Amino acid sequence: MRALQAHLQRWLQQLDPWIDACFPIATSLICLRQHLLAYSLLCLFLLLRLLQGSHKQPWRWVLISLLMLHAGLIVEDRDLKPASSSDYLIMATSFAAGLQRSQEQWRRSLVWISSSILPLLLFSIAAGEAFLTGNAAFIGFNINKLGFLAGLLTVAAYGWSQQRNERKATQQVAGILTLAGIAMCIASQSRAAILVPLIAIGVDQLVQRRHQLKPHLPMLISGTATAILVTALLIYSGDSAGNRANRLSDINRIATLRCWVESTATTTPKLLLGSGYGSPARFQCGPERIPTLHEIHKQRGFQHAHNLYAQVFAESGLVGLLLASGLTAAAGLRAWRLRHQPQQRIALPLVVYVFLMGLGLTYWQVLMLNQVLVGYCLASLSAAAVDPEPASESTPSAPPT
Numbered sequence: 001m002r003a004l005q006a007h008l009q010r011w012l013q014q015l016d017p018w019i020d021a022c023f024p025i026a027t028s029l030i031c032l033r034q035h036l037l038a039y040s041l042l043c044l045f046l047l048l049r050l051l052q053g054s055h056k057q058p059w060r061w062v063l064i065s066l067l068m069l070h071a072g073l074i075v076e077d078r079d080l081k082p083a084s085s086s087d088y089l090i091m092a093t094s095f096a097a098g099l100q101r102s103q104e105q106w107r108r109s110l111v112w113i114s115s116s117i118l119p120l121l122l123f124s125i126a127a128g129e130a131f132l133t134g135n136a137a138f139i140g141f142n143i144n145k146l147g148f149l150a151g152l153l154t155v156a157a158y159g160w161s162q163q164r165n166e167r168k169a170t171q172q173v174a175g176i177l178t179l180a181g182i183a184m185c186i187a188s189q190s191r192a193a194i195l196v197p198l199i200a201i202g203v204d205q206l207v208q209r210r211h212q213l214k215p216h217l218p219m220l221i222s223g224t225a226t227a228i229l230v231t232a233l234l235i236y237s238g239d240s241a242g243n244r245a246n247r248l249s250d251i252n253r254i255a256t257l258r259c260w261v262e263s264t265a266t267t268t269p270k271l272l273l274g275s276g277y278g279s280p281a282r283f284q285c286g287p288e289r290i291p292t293l294h295e296i297h298k299q300r301g302f303q304h305a306h307n308l309y310a311q312v313f314a315e316s317g318l319v320g321l322l323l324a325s326g327l328t329a330a331a332g333l334r335a336w337r338l339r340h341q342p343q344q345r346i347a348l349p350l351v352v353y354v355f356l357m358g359l360g361l362t363y364w365q366v367l368m369l370n371q372v373l374v375g376y377c378l379a380s381l382s383a384a385a386v387d388p389e390p391a392s393e394s395t396p397s398a399p400p401t
Helices: 002-019 022-031 035-051 060-069 071-076 085-097 103-115 117-126 143-161 168-188 191-208 210-236 241-264 268-273 279-284 308-337 347-358 368-382
Strands: none
Touching (some): 002 035, 022 035, 022 368, 035 060, 035 085, 060 071, 071 085, 085 368, 103 168, 117 143, 143 168, 143 347, 168 191, 241 268, 308 347, 308 368
């Protein structure tokens, strides 16, 4: 058994630089609307990553067993609304899959993750007129799924471009991918996807150059406030169909969010432990229970709270909310400590992006690909300076670029 495990670990070590190629392949499959193949590939990715180091960390076998037990639900039925326990399992296994990998391994991962922008862009261009007219559903994503993925990939590409030990040509390639990601964010028509990646990148740049920018801080604050005000006026003051839709959507979001929070606080058991996953919380806040919801939502209603923390509170009560808030705070503190490390420049903008997007949607609303990427990328906060288990001589010395 030990000999078999040793052989498995050697094989996985040789395969390590290429496992993350699953991300651009899965992105391409989703663009082709081959979700079953894409989700199967992502499950295989999680399995391979969890198997790595399983000989020294037996707890990985628990997650592997849970992943296999839920594989049918994950792969075949990703339409449970608004959430199910499998969503939490995907996030947890994805985080565990990336635990304690070396900084060099994460550098290679950023190459593969950032390259996922290319199939998004190519399939968008191939969509022709649908892409040019700004139709967010021109490929296998809706507006929120596409916007979330484009923003996350943009932040990943930015983090890759900021690594100081990269060659200048490589940094330029990463910079081009960052711009391509921003273009995809704009094409998605998602307001959050357009603004939040820029905010995350801006926060990182401000922190890195805070001493240089300190004399200009009042001007930066006033300029930012002016830009936000002008943007809000453009969105809400006009009487175009788009502005009316934005105003109506935001009114409905606020009404839904308020209902999810208030309905959970009606009894002590709900307040402490929540209403449960899936249908219970949704039935309390369906469109028939919120008169302000527009007629267009009457048939399906809003399937989630449009806020990760509100939905965690509704589904798992104060216990879940405290856990989610604690994990967010811990991630933020860890990212702040890593802000000056050249190999960890993705840490701060990543945490800012995940947190801000969580205030406007829930990760259960997005594709499995996005869930896996969030959990996996957040595991980069645990990166070791060197590989805890050095590669064998047969492992490729140069990462794929």
